[in-house]
Amino acid sequence: MQPSNFDLFAEHEPEQQPRREQIGEQSWLLRGFALGVIDQLLPALNTVLAEAPLRHMVTPGGFSMSVGTSSCGELGWITDRSGYRYSSVDPLSGLPWPRMPSVFAELAHAAAEAAGFAAFDADSCLINRYVPGAKMSLHQDKDENAYSAPIVSLSLGLPAMFLFGGFKRRDKQQKIPLLHGDMVVWGGVDRLRFHGVLPIKQGRHPRLGEQRINLTFRVAG
Template sequence: MAQPDLFGGPDLPKGVHVLRGFARDAAGAVLAAAEAVTGEAPFRTMQVPGGGTMSVAMSNCGRAGWVTDASGYRYSESDPLSGKPWPAMPEVIAGLARAAAETAGFPGFAPDACLINRYEPGARMGLHQDRDEQDRKQPIVSVSYGLPATFLFGGGRRSDPRIGLVLEHGDVVVWGGPARLYYHGIAPLKDGVHPMLGRQRINLTLRKAL
């Protein structure tokens, strides 16, 4: 596994760590596992409570999956499209997340939910807090593959100043502790072609949800 560079100094809030290249060597195995998941639980664009549709296509694996529709945001132990449990989380994905969390100073991470997002050019993720989880003592691990994206990280209020982190193929962001409920999002994805994934970005976000 590539040796990560950890940047947790004055440019980042306490509790936020960027592990540059940490997941690069595992890309082939992780993306193959994610493809198997989405073969069973296909990508879909979900409705938000206000009636719009998200620009990011999503799937899930693990004990619980994050979903949204007209009734709100929540975790569900079954796929709303099929009514079946979400696919089991592949160990190559869970193991990578545990290793990243431990490297960032959060040992004992036990993810039970992995949200798989597919961004195509123009897709974005608005500023939000991850607050649907029952267990907020454990960190969040976000793995990036494909086209570079600008990760926006703010503070405890939506209006707080935010920084922009350019995430490349294989970068991992881990945040928890005092930053666990900080607002974050993804700026609109710029067009381009990645040698492995083409005109897209695949992001895996792992959490302890239940």
């Protein structure tokens, strides 16, 4: 299992002016949107991961995921040999997932609103930890009970190349570089677009070290 602690006392990231870039009909890249709350967000993340440590889950096909995962909120996403699903209980501890920190919920709500989706109240936050070489294959987020709410994604730490495709796996994909503090929101007609992450390149972020953390907020129940 990978350690979850971050160096919260390292030098701060350079100033980055938030800006909004449209990447689909109802999809937006919010550059630097989370930078203003990083000092509140990282300690809250450490608290969640102390209660629900990262683990490498196994897919229905029997493959161990290259990313370490955890969750917080009312529901957590899990995978094992029986399939993909949401659960109110952390299978590692047998206890409910940690409560979603208020800074998480408020940031996700604000990002969704900035992208044109009002009244977004996430009940699930999936936490993925990427080390250099880890990736996420193209997939659709379709394990939720309804698709009326958008997906809200936050990048922390090392840069990533985000693949944002169409509605079929073979459709052409945009390659979008994501930096620390960037957020992506997609919903409405774009809700079921395929997306993924290319293997993370070697590097060291001044605050998070040799890792990328991705928080994905959803309405799952």
